[in-house]
Amino acid sequence: MCHDRHRAHQMKRSIRAYDAVALKFPPCLLSLSSAAMLMMALHAGPAFADTTLPMPSAFQTCAGCHSVKPAENFDAPSLAGVYGRHAGTEPGYSYSTAMKNSKIIWDAATLDAYLTAPQKVVPNNQMAFAGLPDPRARAEIIRYLRSLSNN
């Protein structure tokens, strides 16, 4: 695991800003953390825009029914990875026919509409939730859901 310590050390020298952070770790971790940081530096851009955000308070109502852990389906499907995928396709969850047939792809626009008025957007779906009238709360939730997804 330490075989690339030397290379990582060289990287570290060339990225001075990271020295202070990297020095806090023992050598083995140092090489790992330096490599990780270098990758972050190289991939700066959209790939890192989707780092998981803290759960917004507006999501508390959703969390009563939905997990955000992958594949953890309670009475409602997990919302991990929901952003960017087809509605009604979380494996292992038994959706209503309405949701399965909705042909929606969850993105900022479709989520915003659905969370405003779930029964209008997917009539007869089984989500017992009247809707979230506050646009700011919806936007926060959608940003959060996006951060939980690679899509």
Ligand code: HEC
């Ligand atoms: C009372 C429980 C409950 C609450 C509260 C709730 N949901 Fe749901 N939600 C469900 C159920 C059940 C389904 C599956 C609906 C179906 O199959 O018709 C669902 C489906 C969804 C889907 C579609 C998932 C998919 O895989 O296609 C999204 C997105 C969603 N909910 C987001 C939210 C968000 C965001 C909130 C909070 C604003 C929320 N839900 C609040 C129970 C709930």
